[in-house]
Amino acid sequence: MENPYVTLIVKNQVGYIEFFHPNRNSMPSEILNELQKTIVEAGNDDKIKVIVLKSGGNRTFCAGASFNELIAIEEAETGKQFFMGFAKVINAMRNCPKLIVGRVQGKAVGGGVGLAAATDYCLATKYASIKLSELSIGIGPFVIEPAVSRKIGATAMSQMTINAETFYAAEYAKEKGLFAEVFETTEELDEAVKSLAEKLASYNPEALKEMKTVFWKNTCHWEELLPERAEISGRLVLSKFTKKTLKRFR
Known part of the structure; x- marks a missing residue:
């Protein structure tokens, strides 16, 4: 059976971070922790000028939280930590x-939309439809909101x-600003990602860094906000409703 992984490969000053899980690229804690460390590592690596975030396989980009891990949570602190x-x-x-730069080859659900x-x-x-399914299992997209x-x-x-069981088409995601462009094939997507990332890598890294700060202005409070949101989800995952619903997906 294929094993989960997170890898970082550097080509032409572009750091390609890839994550994979055999269960539709779902996210257990080990993958999330590894992904966070790899993003920090790539951010600190002078050989890397631009980062591409992608997932393995050619179908689902990311199915969100690992249901198997959610089912196993027995107390609020463990839930918050997840x-x-x-x-x-x-x-x-x-x-x-x-x-x-994000490369989304297929469906993104919950936390995958957050990424x-x-x-x-x-x-x-065009296969990258998106869904926020959390309310339907008794929690909510609190951390990614x-x-x-x-x-x-x-x-x-x-x-x-609210329409937690509905997949929204990639074109909808483009219309709303989540995707900048939508391509017919994965080959076209990969060509566009490579071209854009290498072009950006040729620009002044100081200008890119300053611009990134501008893009993310007024988000410093997320350091406190996201843990608060994690606590809400961690508490809700213990509810009878969620426990019962998750058993169906076991």
């Missing part, structure tokens, strides 16, 4: 001094959250 994994990844992306929203520029294929609302606006965020 959701802190997403909080730390989003804050690492926000604080990273380098621009992060796409936390990139600085995101490219996708600031990142998603910042990208697509509070109205679209609330509509997607």
